[in-house]
Amino acid sequence: MNIVIVVIIAIVALLAGTALGVWISQRQTKKILMENPPLNEDAVRMMMSSMGRKPSETQVQQVLRQIRQSAKQAEKKKK
Incomplete structure (x- = not known):
């Protein structure tokens, strides 16, 4: 037993x-x-350059902020 x-x-x-x-x-x-995040500043610059744009530092930072903000919103939706 x-x-x-x-x-x-x-x-x-x-x-x-x-x-x-x-x-x-x-x-x-x-x-x-x-x-x-898996996307860093260099990756964002490379993506924008491949689309034929010369990104400024402000544009790069804005894109990174948008990515982080959308990830946080997606995390909040899951809860």
């Missing part, structure tokens, strides 16, 4: 640990992506 209880506790602990680990890693990944 004791061995059954130990096995049940081990399975429950394994499932709880897995769920907790997935949840923590998702939160950490989202936090890192919000702080360091």
